[in-house]
Amino acid sequence: MHLRPVLFAIGCIAAIFAAHFASAAEQAHNVILFVPDGLRAGMVNAENAPAMAALRYKGVDFRNSHALFPTFTMPNSSAMATGHYLGDTGVFSNTISSGFPVAAADGSVTPFIENNAVLGTLDEHFSGNFLNETTLLAAARAAGYSTAAIGKVGPTLVFDHTARAGDNTIVLDDSTGTPNGILLSKAVIDALEASGFPAAPPSRGENGKAGDAQTAGTTVANVIQQDYFADFAGKVVLPMFKARGKPFLLVFWSRDPDGSQHNQGDSLNQLTPGINGPTSLAAIRNADNDLAKLRAALEAQGLAETTDILIAADHGFSTISKESKTSVAAKQTYADVPANFLPPGFVAIDLANALALPLFDPNARNAPVVENNHPKAGNGLIGKDPDHPDAIVAANGGSDLVYLPNRDSKLAAKVVAALLEQDYVSGLFVDESLGQFPGTLPLASINLSGSALTPKPSIVINFRSFTTGCSQSTNCAVEIADTTLQQGQGMHGSFSRGDTLNFMAAIGPDFKSGFVDQAPVSNADIGQTIAKILGLPVSREGKLAGRVISEAMPGGKAVKFFRQTQRSKPAANGRRTVLQYQMVGATRYFDAGGFPGRTVGLH
Numbered sequence: 261m262h263l264r265p266v267l268f269a270i271g272c273i274a275a276i277f278a279a280h281f282a283s284a285a286e287q288a289h290n291v292i293l294f295v296p297d298g299l300r301a302g303m304v305n306a307e308n309a310p311a312m313a314a315l316r317y318k319g320v321d322f323r324n325s326h327a328l329f330p331t332f333t334m335p336n337s338s339a340m341a342t343g344h345y346l347g348d349t350g351v352f353s354n355t356i357s358s359g360f361p362v363a364a365a366d367g368s369v370t371p372f373i374e375n376n377a378v379l380g381t382l383d384e385h386f387s388g389n390f391l392n393e394t395t396l397l398a399a400a401r402a403a404g405y406s407t408a409a410i411g412k413v414g415p416t417l418v419f420d421h422t423a424r425a426g427d428n429t430i431v432l433d434d435s436t437g438t439p440n441g442i443l444l445s446k447a448v449i450d451a452l453e454a455s456g457f458p459a460a461p462p463s464r465g466e467n468g469k470a471g472d473a474q475t476a477g478t479t480v481a482n483v484i485q486q487d488y489f490a491d492f493a494g495k496v497v498l499p500m501f502k503a504r505g506k507p508f509l510l511v512f513w514s515r516d517p518d519g520s521q522h523n524q525g526d527s528l529n530q531l532t533p534g535i536n537g538p539t540s541l542a543a544i545r546n547a548d549n550d551l552a553k554l555r556a557a558l559e560a561q562g563l564a565e566t567t568d569i570l571i572a573a574d575h576g577f578s579t580i581s582k583e584s585k586t587s588v589a590a591k592q593t594y595a596d597v598p599a600n601f602l603p604p605g606f607v608a609i610d611l612a613n614a615l616a617l618p619l620f621d622p623n624a625r626n627a628p629v630v631e632n633n634h635p636k637a638g639n640g641l642i643g644k645d646p647d648h649p650d651a652i653v654a655a656n657g658g659s660d661l662v663y664l665p666n667r668d669s670k671l672a673a674k675v676v677a678a679l680l681e682q683d684y685v686s687g688l689f690v691d692e693s694l695g696q697f698p699g700t701l702p703l704a705s706i707n708l709s710g711s712a713l714t715p716k717p718s719i720v721i722n723f724r725s726f727t728t729g730c731s732q733s734t735n736c737a738v739e740i741a742d743t744t745l746q747q748g749q750g751m752h753g754s755f756s757r758g759d760t761l762n763f764m765a766a767i768g769p770d771f772k773s774g775f776v777d778q779a780p781v782s783n784a785d786i787g788q789t790i791a792k793i794l795g796l797p798v799s800r801e802g803k804l805a806g807r808v809i810s811e812a813m814p815g816g817k818a819v820k821f822f823r824q825t826q827r828s829k830p831a832a833n834g835r836r837t838v839l840q841y842q843m844v845g846a847t848r849y850f851d852a853g854g855f856p857g858r859t860v861g862l863h
């Protein structure tokens with residue numbers, strides 16, 4: 261007779277208990293964002309990267325992943341950190357036009373922004389937050405989470421760039437311990453000391469050697485430096501976070517394989533093996549070992565079950581070509597460039613030539629660039645007065661940016677006409693406020709027109725890409741690149757599928773197990789998804805946002821997606837810029853863009 265109420269009571273208690281545990285477990289979820297910089301999706305298999313292949317197999321396998329174009333580190337770090345596209349974050353490339361001389365970049369108006377001092381200057385100049393969106397780590401810190409960003413200088417700080425005092429978010433990168441380093445709190449310094457680790461990471465050493473046109477670059481991966489970063493994350497930071505008993509968000513940015521693929525000396529002046537030689541493969545394994553170390557540390561701390569791991573490479577990768585038949589710059593002779601190869605700064609030189617205007621080097625205190633010389637880093641100021649140039653070229657690699665400070669439509673038409681004649685160009689995207697130009701598509705079509713605070717480029721130039729022939733074309737893409745690196749070394753930044761197809765995977769309590777996601781996803785979605793998992797407010801200054809990858813989360817339904825192609829009107833010479841993209845609702849995913857026949861993956 262009394263059994264029923266007792267059972268009912270037990271049921272109630274069990275239900276309350278279960279609810280309590282469920283909410284406690286939900287609150288306790290942690291997130292690690294692991295970024296293997298420059299890891300091509302197609303290179304991950306049990307042989308090259310066993311830890312990543314296993315995680316992808318057991319967790320979520322994103323088959324249709326996307327880096328954002330321009331496919332560089334800083335733009336994509338800004339997308340991951342905010343959940344927004346580049347038109348909102350204003351990080352249009354790794355080297356941008358700042359609109360003012362940056363003292364921390366030796367007075368250049370075209371600073372390379374993988375630099376903590378430069379990032380600080382941009383924040384000061386642009387209302388205290390040059391991204392104009394709140395980053396994930398800033399939001400997590402404000403919500404009481406433990407936060408850390410560890411790894412490659414530049415993208416690491418992006419995740420909490422407005423908090424530089426070191427008293428809350430732990431920021432440890434290449435420049436820790438130097439004047440450009442972010443300070444560490446006393447608690448972190450004490451923990452470092454107690455664990456017997458040096459107070460600052462080692463340099464890249466041999467891995468940092470890029471070589472030159474006569475000397476091959478490095479043949480070693482960035483193992484020594486990254487071992488320090490991985491050990492610091494696993495043996496110092498995770499135990500500290502565990503002891504605090506609060507949920508955490510940790511970003512680990514692995515410079516490899518990017519740094520080694522850029523600098524590798526396996527292929528000097530040759531297209532093969534290019535970025536598929538032994539040094540690049542060792543670099544992929546190096547990043548994989550770091551992931552394995554982090555997972556082992558989670559296990560050791562008893563955090564594996566409550567921690568989600570998202571892996572997202574910032575971009576893919578390609579081998580560099582320096583060949584052109586149309587470039588005037590390639591016909592000059594340079595002390596440091598093989599005969600008939602494109603020098604660094606070929607766009608700046610060719611445009612100055614086409615416009616019949618002088619060229620100055622912002623990386624050499626605006627010194628004039630005379631014949632048979634090239635701008636040091638490839639950047640150029642075109643016009644009679646370098647302090648008020650008519651055009652600014654920010655050289656980046658697989659794509660370059662052109663800024664027209666006077667917003668002159670006639671000049672834009674001349675620049676477009678000159679670029680349409682070059683065999684190294686594959687696709688031009690022009691600021692729609694300058695007008696419509698046959699052969700080009702508007703910046704808005706690739707989500708580069710938004711709420712950005714930094715100067716918006718007038719023209720984005722994509723360079724030609726092709727393959728050396730392999731079963732998966734995105735694994736052996738080659739691209740023309742505006743860089744001081746050599747033919748046969750590695751670069752990215754183009755709108756080929758080789759550079760947009762980044763590696764992505766996820767595992768943990770907020771993801772399905774053994775799930776293959778065929779829907780398009782991007783680095784902007786990474787930011788949105790992490791915010792969702794941690795219950796953080798989403799930054800909404802701009803409207804160009806990614807989406808939560810709900811289909812990969814428990815109970816999530818499949819999303820509908822479709823493919824579209826946009827074609828420009830033909831230019832006088834018949835060239836059309838073509839854009840292939842996918843859509844989930846209103847969210848765009850850019851596969852490839854360029855001139856047909858000149859971009860890998862553009863059909």
Ligand SMILES: [Zn+2]
Pocket residue numbers: 298333518519522752
């Ligand atoms: Zn890179």
